[in-house]
Amino acid sequence: MMWLTFALRNIYKNRRRSLATILAVAIGFCSISLFHGYTQETYNGVAQSIIHGQGLGHLTIFKRGFSQHGKLESEKYIFKQDEIEKILKLLTQIPGIVLATPRLSVSGLISNGKTSSIFLAKGVVPTDDVKLRDEFMSKGGGLDSNHPSAVQLASGLASILDLKPGDNAVIMGNTVDGMVNALDVDILSTYNTGVDATNDKYIRMTLKHARQFYDTKGADKLVVLLNDINQISSIKQKIETLAEKDKLDIEIKTWDELSSFYDQLRSMFDMIFLFIFIIVIIVAVMSVINTMSMTVIERVREIGTLRAIGVRRGGIKWMFSVEGGLLGTIGCGLGILLTIIIYFLMQYMQIKFTPPSTTAEVALNIQLDTLFMLTLSILLVLLALLSAYFPAKRAAKLPIVDALGHV
Amino acid sequence: MAVIELFNVHKTYHLGETTVKALRGINLTIGEGELTTVWGASGSGKSTLLNIIGLIDIPTSGTLKLNDTEVGDMSDNAKTDLRSRSLGFIFQNFNLMPILTALENVLLPLQIQGVSSVQARSKAMESLKSVGMESFALHRPDKLSGGQRQRVAIARGLVTEPKLLICDEPTANLDSENADRVMDLMCKLNDNMGITFIFSTHDSRLIDRVKRIVYIEDGVIKKDERK
Numbered sequence: 001m002m003w004l005t006f007a008l009r010n011i012y013k014n015r016r017r018s019l020a021t022i023l024a025v026a027i028g029f030c031s032i033s034l035f036h037g038y039t040q041e042t043y044n045g046v047a048q049s050i051i052h053g054q055g056l057g058h059l060t061i062f063k064r065g066f067s068q069h070g071k072l073e074s075e076k077y078i079f080k081q082d083e084i085e086k087i088l089k090l091l092t093q094i095p096g097i098v099l100a101t102p103r104l105s106v107s108g109l110i111s112n113g114k115t116s117s118i119f120l121a122k123g124v125v126p127t128d129d130v131k132l133r134d135e136f137m138s139k140g141g142g143l144d145s146n147h148p149s150a151v152q153l154a155s156g157l158a159s160i161l162d163l164k165p166g167d168n169a170v171i172m173g174n175t176v177d178g179m180v181n182a183l184d185v186d187i188l189s190t191y192n193t194g195v196d197a198t199n200d201k202y203i204r205m206t207l208k209h210a211r212q213f214y215d216t217k218g219a220d221k222l223v224v225l226l227n228d229i230n231q232i233s234s235i236k237q238k239i240e241t242l243a244e245k246d247k248l249d250i251e252i253k254t255w256d257e258l259s260s261f262y263d264q265l266r267s268m269f270d271m272i273f274l275f276i277f278i279i280v281i282i283v284a285v286m287s288v289i290n291t292m293s294m295t296v297i298e299r300v301r302e303i304g305t306l307r308a309i310g311v312r313r314g315g316i317k318w319m320f321s322v323e324g325g326l327l328g329t330i331g332c333g334l335g336i337l338l339t340i341i342i343y344f345l346m347q348y349m350q351i352k353f354t355p356p357s358t359t360a361e362v363a364l365n366i367q368l369d370t371l372f373m374l375t376l377s378i379l380l381v382l383l384a385l386l387s388a389y390f391p392a393k394r395a396a397k398l399p400i401v402d403a404l405g406h407v
Numbered sequence: 408m409a410v411i412e413l414f415n416v417h418k419t420y421h422l423g424e425t426t427v428k429a430l431r432g433i434n435l436t437i438g439e440g441e442l443t444t445v446w447g448a449s450g451s452g453k454s455t456l457l458n459i460i461g462l463i464d465i466p467t468s469g470t471l472k473l474n475d476t477e478v479g480d481m482s483d484n485a486k487t488d489l490r491s492r493s494l495g496f497i498f499q500n501f502n503l504m505p506i507l508t509a510l511e512n513v514l515l516p517l518q519i520q521g522v523s524s525v526q527a528r529s530k531a532m533e534s535l536k537s538v539g540m541e542s543f544a545l546h547r548p549d550k551l552s553g554g555q556r557q558r559v560a561i562a563r564g565l566v567t568e569p570k571l572l573i574c575d576e577p578t579a580n581l582d583s584e585n586a587d588r589v590m591d592l593m594c595k596l597n598d599n600m601g602i603t604f605i606f607s608t609h610d611s612r613l614i615d616r617v618k619r620i621v622y623i624e625d626g627v628i629k630k631d632e633r634k
Contacts, residue, residue, distance in 0.1 A: 002518045009506035305502040308463050309563070310491025310519045312484050400463040404498065 003315075007323035010295065011330075017291055018327060024287035025331025025380060028280040030338040033373050035276055037343070037366035039269045044367070046262055047229070047255070049194070052133050055122065056255045057099075057223035058232050061087060061239070064249045066220065075176035078104075078218040087222055087250070090242050096227045096235055101128035102219030104210040108173020110185075110203065112161040119157060119171065121203035123210020123219075132225055143188065148208040150188035156200035158190045165189050171203075175215035183213050284331070284380060288387040292324050296391045303395050304403025316396040317389060324388020325381055332377040343368055409475070410571050410603050411437040411460055416469030418455050418626075429455040431626040433469070437605060439570075442597040445607045446614065447623040453607035454575055456623065460605065461494055461573045462486045474570060491519055495564030497574040497606075501556040503548040509535065509559045510544040516567045534566040535559070538592055554585030561592060565602070574606035578613065590616055 011018045050056050062070065066077040079087070084102050091100045104123040109116045126143035133142070144150050153163060163169055165187050172182045185205065193199045211217060226235055236252050243250050256262050296303075303316055311319075343366060351364040418430040429452045437443055445453040458464035459471060462478060471478050473493065478486060495516075496502075503512045513534050517527035535541045538558040548556055557577060564572050574593070578586035590613055596602050614620060622630040 002515075005511075006504075006506070013506055301500075301502065302504060305496075305498070305504070306515075307487070308461065308490065308496050309516050310487055312487045315519070401458050404463070404502070 003319045003322045004326070006319055007326045010299075010323055011326060014291075014295065017294065021287045021291040021327050022331045022334060025284045025328055025384065026334035026338055028284040029332050029335025029376060029380060030342065032277055032280055032376060033335065033339040033369075034342060034366055035273060036372055036376075037339075037369055038364075039273055040367045040369055040372075041365045042269065043262075043266060045362070045365075046265060050259045050262055051225075051229075051255050053194070054259075055124065055129065055132050055223065056258055057101075057132060058226040058229060058255055059224040059236055059239070060253050060255075060258060061222040061224065062220070062251050062253065064251045067251060067253065070220065074105075074220060075216075078176060078216055078220050079222070081217045083248070084219055084222065086246065087243075087248060090246060090248070091222075091224065091239065093242065094235060094238050096231050097224055098227055099128055099131050099223075099225040101125050101132065101223050102207060103221045103223055104207055104214065104216070104219045105221075106173065106205075106210045106213050108171055108213070110157070110161065111170045111172065112163055112167070113170070115161060116172075117157060117160050118201060119203045120198075120201050121151070121171075121205050121210060123205050123207040123213075125207050129204075132223065141189065143204060143206050145206065145208075147186070147188070148206045148212075149184060149186050150206070151185045151209070152188055152204040153190050154199045154202040155190045155192050156196075157202065158187070160200055163187050163190075171213060173213065175213075177215065179215070181213060181215060183209065185209070281380075281383065284328075285383050285387045288324050288327055288384045289391065291327065292320060292388040293391045295323065296320060296395045300395070300398065300403050303398060304400050304405075307398075307400045308404065313396040317392040320392030320395060321385050321389045324392075325385035327388075328381040328384025329377075331384070332380050335380075336373060336377070339373065340368070408439050409436045410439050410441075410473070411435070411605070412470075412472040412475075413460070414470040414472075416456075416459060416466045416471065418452075418459060418464070419467045429626050430459070430466070433626075433628060435621065435628065435631075437571075437603065439603055440597070440601045441619055442594065442604045442617050443606075443619040443621060444613065444617040445605065445621045445623055446609065447607075448609055451623045452626040453609075453623050455626075457573050457575050457605065457607050460571075461496060462490050491516065491567070493570045495567065495569035495572040497557070497560050497564045497572065497577045499576040499579045501548070501553075501560045501580075503556055503559060503563070505548055508545050508547055509540060509551065509562075512548070512559055513562045513566050516563060520567065531562075531566055534562040537565065537596070538562045552585070553581050554588055557581060557585070557589050558592065561589070561596075565596065569602075571603045571605065574604065576607055576609075578608065578610055583612065586610065586612065 051058060063077040063079060070077045088100055091097050102125065105121065106123060107118070107120045110119045124143065126145045130142045143152060158164065161169065167187045169185050169187065170182055171185055175181050193202050207219065226232065232254050236254065239252055306316065346364065346366060352361045353364055354361050413433050413435045416430055416433040420427040420429055433456060445456055447453045455464065459466050473489065478489065481489070504515065507515065510531055513531040514527050517530060532541060532544065535544055538561050540555060540558050540562060543551060543555060551559065578589055581589060593604055594616060597604055618634050620632045621628055
């Protein structure tokens with residue numbers, strides 16, 4: 001208590017210098033918290049967009065070997081109708097699964113009668129797709145089960161082929177047996193994939209039409225949607241156990257294993273965060289060290305007096321460390337306040353921007369992560385305490401006579 | 408009973424290539440309740456002697472006993488605790504904490520000892536009263552005159568009821584009126600409370616007022632005069 005009074009009064013006495021240090025800690029805290037909040041919001045947003053927007057679901061079930069050889073010999077890795085039914089039956093035994101739906105990916109050429117372009121399409125069950133994509137469903141609505149030949153075209157592809165909703169086109173490609181096939185498609189609507197690289201290639205079509213195009217009754221994957229993203233690994237394990245019992249030769253991939261983009265994005269942001277974190281921490285720590293070193297120099301005689309009247313060396317170290325810790329605590333408190341103010345300002349201003357390689361504007365949102373802010377506060381206070389400890393240790397070592405004679 | 412005993416104490420400083428012999432074979436005994444002044448010119452070794460007696464400096468050789476206990480082999484923490492329990496200091500420059508009020512300055516040694524807050528406060532007020540500074544309890548040192556500051560410093564030195572009060576040139580920074588007041592106060596405390604005082608000075612005005620004068624010159628006691 002005595003040292004706390006000492007620390008508070010000395011901070012107030014040197015208020016201009018203390019304010020500079022407190023601001024350095026507060027601004028550092030605020031920058032780290034805001035950037036962390038931004039990265040968390042981005043990870044969350046991207047995860048939601050991959051799981052729901054791209055329709056990857058939480059888990060995807062393939063025939064074993066699909067991930068290695070499926071691209072070259074897709075026909076070998078297509079589930080037959082009875083296998084699909086068996087897997088769907090198995091999945092009904094596991095709680096926490098909201099939806100399991102078969103999919104068939106197809107590719108080929110699409111033509112408007114004059115020009116043609118390559119396409120990549122997902123054959124989906126329209127009613128399941130609505131459930132899966134939820135709020136990510138494009139403005140034009142979903143596919144229509146009663147109109148199997150209707151397709152949704154990525155806007156870039158529609159623009160290349162000069163196709164609009166209501167127009168017709170022809171898709172051409174090979175069936176699973178290697179025969180050439182062509183089907184008519186009706187353009188139901190267009191949508192933006194959000195990514196330049198896919199916006200000129202993607203088509204969404206009904207599973208029925210995709211099966212007709214590939215001349216098969218099967219599906220190359222089953223997409224599983226869960227109640228809770230945190231249950232992914234436990235449900236994956238349960239499916240694997242039950243599949244082994246039923247002798248189903250399957251492999252299961254999680255959404256993040258299938259999305260290299262997410263991993264790359266996360267690594268990049270984590271690296272930037274680490275870089276900013278280190279710089280900010282160095283600035284804050286140096287600021288506390290500088291302030292405390294100056295404080296020690298100015299208070300040498302005071303140290304001598306305290307030692308003479310009975311304060312142990314440990315007491316001197318503690319006195320200055322408390323002062324450093326207090327600077328850190330006040331700085332973190334101000335940092336939390338600043339972070340909250342900026343958070344609400346950003347909510348109010350609704351800032352939007354277009355990220356690289358995307359075509360749609362996204363809102364600049366941040367998350368307020370209280371646990372992170374608490375951890376950061378503890379870390380910064382401890383660092384401030386430690387930063388003050390070394391000048392304090394030097395001060396405590398001063399011979400009393402020299403300290404008393406210091407001018 | 409002797410409060411302090413020094414046997415053949417030497418102190419040598421090394422300032423670069425120069426060696427300064429500050430004390431050369433000091434033998435001194437100070438009994439309980441004595442008011443002793445160490446008198447000498449600047450650089451004679453009186454401050455060094457008081458620093459060694461106050462356990463804030465270490466002799467190069469010789470023995471120092473405080474209340475019959477040899478302190479030479481004590482650890483730094485043990486010496487610090489002994490200073491806190493048994494010694495009081497009054498410095499030439501008062502050395503009050505500028506951020507604390509007069510009362511808080513006097514409270515400080517008690518807080519260091521871990522005395523409870525209520526008890527410490529009442530003792531500190533008592534101590535301030537004994538030096539006539541109770542009405543300035545809430546004043547910070549920068550709002551006090553030199554004489555008032557020194558009286559607060561004396562109250563701080565007295566508050567733990569030390570066996571010995573060590574004063575290094577306590578009147579050096581005071582005008583003659585304030586120096587007289589401080590001297591009156593020390594004599595009164597010595598007479599009424601039996602507190603042992605040892606103080607250094609080269610102020611000839613104070614010589615007549617003390618019971619014992621130890622004359623020191625070039626680190627050697629030249630004369631030890633009792634009145």
